[in-house]
Amino acid sequence: MEIVSTFEAIEKPYKNAVITIGNFDGVHIGHQALFRTVIDKAEAIHGTAVAMTFDPHPLRVLSPNSHPPMITMPEQKAELIAKTGMEVLIRIPFTREFAAISARDFVERLLMERIGMRAMVVGNDYAFGRNREGNLALLQQWSEELGFDVLVVDWVHTANGMKDRISSTQIREQVMAGDMTAAKRMLGRHYQIRGVVATGRNRGGRLLGFPTANILIQDELCPKEGIYAVTVEHDGQTFPGVANIGYSPTFDDHLFTIEVHLLDFDRNIYNDPIRVNFIQRLRDEIKFDSLDELTARIRQDVVQARQILSGMQ
Structure with a gap:
């Protein structure tokens, strides 16, 4: 083109x-x-x-x-x-x-x-x-x-029988509500953000055993805060993952981040561009009483994400 x-x-x-x-x-x-x-x-x-x-x-x-x-x-x-x-x-x-x-x-x-x-x-x-x-x-x-x-x-209407027509405004509302399934119906694909992997706070792998890629985005639409099953595109390959969007309340540092843990992945991708496809929102962010409780819940998130993502194949 x-x-x-x-x-x-x-x-x-x-x-x-x-x-x-x-x-x-x-x-x-x-x-x-x-x-x-x-x-x-x-x-x-x-x-x-x-x-x-x-x-x-x-x-x-x-x-x-x-x-x-x-x-x-x-x-x-x-x-x-x-x-x-x-x-x-x-x-x-x-x-x-x-x-x-x-x-x-x-x-x-x-x-x-x-x-x-x-x-x-x-x-x-x-x-x-x-x-x-x-x-x-x-x-x-x-x-x-x-x-x-x-x-x-003619306008194209939403596929679930609603009278509303498909529009950018409708899609923004669904993404900001965390309804990635509804967004996909209107987009014809999974919602995606793109960004460069930046140095984070060095605690995902060090403290929790789940290293994360911290993404810097520009001013594109950000999904609702919470935990998501995602796929990540990097260097021509696609990997399963779990994303956290929000303020990580257990650490109480009030810093907004988008962090992605790529499953079964151990490469250094700092400063590399990646694309994150949001498949399904798993849960809200939760403040845990200890790092052990947080780590246990992340393990559950990973299991749930694997189940959802395996069903896509």
């Missing part, structure tokens, strides 16, 4: 570009439905399947104190979009100047003239342009005037 970082980098319009535009945070099942429609339309008109997204998230520019945590950081988002079969990802820097472009200029000058748009795929609540002045009715009006197609994709 070709990745373009500015409009200026587009040297000539794409052939019969079919485009969908959005933040696509999470690249969830609803987003995937948009991409499938784009790809099908592009194949029908011998065109190019194009996705446009923004970095940073527009709310981080327009409302910096109220922006949501990210489900997928830019690198992962690009990887997931590429897996859908899209041909081009245009990742535009979002600025206040860009936000000031009128809806008409956005469609005519950027989408049609610069990108070569011949069709646009949108959800039924799509809005765009300065102050979100462009809406679906206006887009359909301009499509007749300017000569492009508009395809509207």
Whole structure:
């Protein structure tokens, strides 16, 4: 998949570009439905399947104190979009100047003239342009005037019969509630965070007999505090593990950490990037009266995690 970082980098319009535009945070099942429609339309008109997204998230520019945590950081988002079969990802820097472009200029000058748009795929609540002045009715009006197609994709609803549509907001709520099964249903995969293994407080292996990898994350969405069965991707391999998110109340040092104990693993991976897939939340964090009690409970967590993870194979 070709990745373009500015409009200026587009040297000539794409052939019969079919485009969908959005933040696509999470690249969830609803987003995937948009991409499938784009790809099908592009194949029908011998065109190019194009996705446009923004970095940073527009709310981080327009409302910096109220922006949501990210489900997928830019690198992962690009990887997931590429897996859908899209041909081009245009990742535009979002600025206040860009936000000031009128809806008409956005469609005519950027989408049609610069990108070569011949069709646009949108959800039924799509809005765009300065102050979100462009809406679906206006887009359909301009499509007749300017000569492009508009395809509207219905919302995809949650798989458990709820009336709510799948959305990034719904996924954030489930992840923050620790319901990784519900999050997976909407994402189409396990929720994942990525980070670099940092030097921790040197007590997991030394005091408890369970060495942990301490992860530094950026500002992506963090699951609810507690203990989780996880899988960990490192250097092309996947390992089972148990993760602890929170403040380790038994030690009473009030430091928030994300610590992962990889099962049957004894490598030094400090400063290495890893990916942690959250499979199931096991329990809340608990303050134990002694390290022996904590160690015994961790052993139980490991047994439970092994059972859950073995059932995935």
